[in-house]
Amino acid sequence: MHAMQYEINLPADYDMEIIRRRVATKGHLLDNFPRLGLKAYLMRERAGASPVNQYAPFYLWAAPEGMNSFLWGPGFQGLVDDFGRPVVQHWTGLAYEEGPAAGAVPRTATRRRVRIPENEGPAFAVEQALAAHRELACADGVVAAAVAVDPRHWELLSFALWAEDPPEAMGDVFQVLHLSAPHRAELARGRQW
Template sequence: MLAMQYRFVLPADYDMAIIRQRIRERGHLLDGFPHLEWKAYLWSAHDVRQPDTLNTYAPLYLWQDNEGINQFLASPGFQALCADFGRPQIDIWSVWHCSGSAEMAAAAHCHQQTLPIAPGQSLQALRQQEQALATALHRQGALCVLSAFDPHQWRLLRLSAWPASPDDRQLETSTACYQIGYVASKRG
């Protein structure tokens, strides 16, 4: 499996209702897309009370294989996205673990971390740590947990999806918090 993500950081005064409407109108179009496990339409809004928050549109895809990625990137839908926002840089990750895919559609909020993998770090040990962390996050109420790595830039991707925004959870500064506008899936 492969995870794929692109991200658009929008101006602080951008009306995020435009993004939410785009998701409502077009999100379902990827239901049943070949080789797609799910696509989470992630977005965040700038909050003047928290200066480090951004207006962001950052969809994350879980693909069964690279054929799905190839079909999607050649599709009219992706071409429309590029026409509206410009061609994005796309990150592709090799998935180590994804649990709770069937529950992803019930998620409303997610936390995402992208962390460097230190030189000399054992990938096997890191993979085992991620598996243990996934188990712990599920016990805390996460619906879906994904971990993957990028061997090109030696980065770890960790995503946990939740039924609601967990206000009382202590988050590391490297954690991006997103709302989930819709989850397209192979089941449609």
């Protein structure tokens, strides 16, 4: 499993209805995309609790070939044409679980990114992240949860989809505008090694 996200920061006075319309008209185009575990079309608004207006789709890929096919294909090029080429962040998957609300349509998502301190062993940090992930995945309202790592920057990522508003202090909170999940069943459950 591979996790991927790009963030498009928009001006403070940007009409976020443009993003909602974009997702409403184009979101379904990835509903059958090969090797895509899931894509959560995420958005944050300054009008809410967010410090920025942002469009930030999040992906879990069942296989790297799907990610490559998307990035070098017409779908991503359309985004580049409309917004410019964003930095594409990606992480190696450590674990994935379906939550107690797995059958629900997610309303919100949370993302937490934490750097692994230089004086902390990577294996210890990953084991701690896996323990926290198991606890998160069992929380009421969780649709699905993943944990991943970027070994280039030694950053851990925790991501969850929620059927309701998440508890406080879960990290960055996003609205889920649409969920494409053609190969969600193919995302390996549990620890990825």
